[in-house]
Amino acid sequence: MQEQTVTFEGLCSVCGFKGTFAPENASPRDCYPCPQCRFTLRYRDQASVILDFFGNGAVESFNNLAAHPSMKGMHIVEFAMGGPFIRYLCRLPHYQQAYFFESEEQIQAHQGKVLHVDITSMPFANNSLDLIITSDVLEHVPDVQRAFSECARVLKPGGVHVFSIPVKYPIPKQNLVRATMKNGVLDHREPPHYHISGTKEKVLVFTDFGEEISTLAKQAGLRLMVSQRSAPLATCLRNYTFAAIKF
Numbered sequence: 222m223q224e225q226t227v228t229f230e231g232l233c234s235v236c237g238f239k240g241t242f243a244p245e246n247a248s249p250r251d252c253y254p255c256p257q258c259r260f261t262l263r264y265r266d267q268a269s270v271i272l273d274f275f276g277n278g279a280v281e282s283f284n285n286l287a288a289h290p291s292m293k294g295m296h297i298v299e300f301a302m303g304g305p306f307i308r309y310l311c312r313l314p315h316y317q318q319a320y321f322f323e324s325e326e327q328i329q330a331h332q333g334k335v336l337h338v339d340i341t342s343m344p345f346a347n348n349s350l351d352l353i354i355t356s357d358v359l360e361h362v363p364d365v366q367r368a369f370s371e372c373a374r375v376l377k378p379g380g381v382h383v384f385s386i387p388v389k390y391p392i393p394k395q396n397l398v399r400a401t402m403k404n405g406v407l408d409h410r411e412p413p414h415y416h417i418s419g420t421k422e423k424v425l426v427f428t429d430f431g432e433e434i435s436t437l438a439k440q441a442g443l444r445l446m447v448s449q450r451s452a453p454l455a456t457c458l459r460n461y462t463f464a465a466i467k468f
């Protein structure tokens with residue numbers, strides 16, 4: 222597409238790099254890697270939304286967010302094995318890296334560093350977290366409604382779950398449930414589709430999301446904000462970042 226041949230001058234909301242961004246991949250969400258930190262549009266957009274909530278208008282990148290005094294008291298849980306945020310947020314006293322591991326061996330291998338957590342049944346107290354971060358996780362969760370209910374339970378009032386999910390452009394009206402899991406029994410309703418997980422394994426996509434995700438969040442007690450960053454480039458308008466706020 223012609224728009225993806227365009228370069229632009231910008232600021233990386235992850236590492237703070239200022240300079241020229243060029244397209245390198247075909248996927249609009251995963252193009253325009255930062256020349257310095259290599260993180261692509263979807264991560265940088267997610268970083269920008271987190272900065273909107275926690276940067277107090279005073280910081281322009283994750284590189285200086287973690288050093289901001291207001292962050293010291295923030296209780297943050299991030300579901301990730303990689304990505305741009307861990308290296309910055311791990312400096313904070315109340316940051317916890319989490320992941321849903323598939324095996325006991327993996328749980329043991331990461332003990333003391335990455336907490337094994339099922340997002341639909343979290344080991345955190347009610348009203349205890351300021352921020353939950355997931356990046357392309359929710360599409361792999363069989364019961365999204367339960368995940369949102371758990372987020373609503375553990376977030377403080379005003380706390381936020383900032384997440385990315387792959388979505389078509391424009392966002393379809395309905396969710397497409399590709400598979401269900403009931404009492405441990407997997408049922409495929411659509412041809413199975415997989416992504417590669419943070420531990421380099423194939424993981425099944427349960428849901429292709431549509432606007433209906435707002436209703437699911439609302440039913441759980443979260444108000445869903447959908448953000449399209451306002452970059453002067455059509456490609457940037459193809460990526461959405463979501464923030465589900467506890468009210």
Ligand SMILES: [Zn+2]
Pocket residue numbers: 233234235236237238255256257258259260
């Ligand atoms: Zn960068």
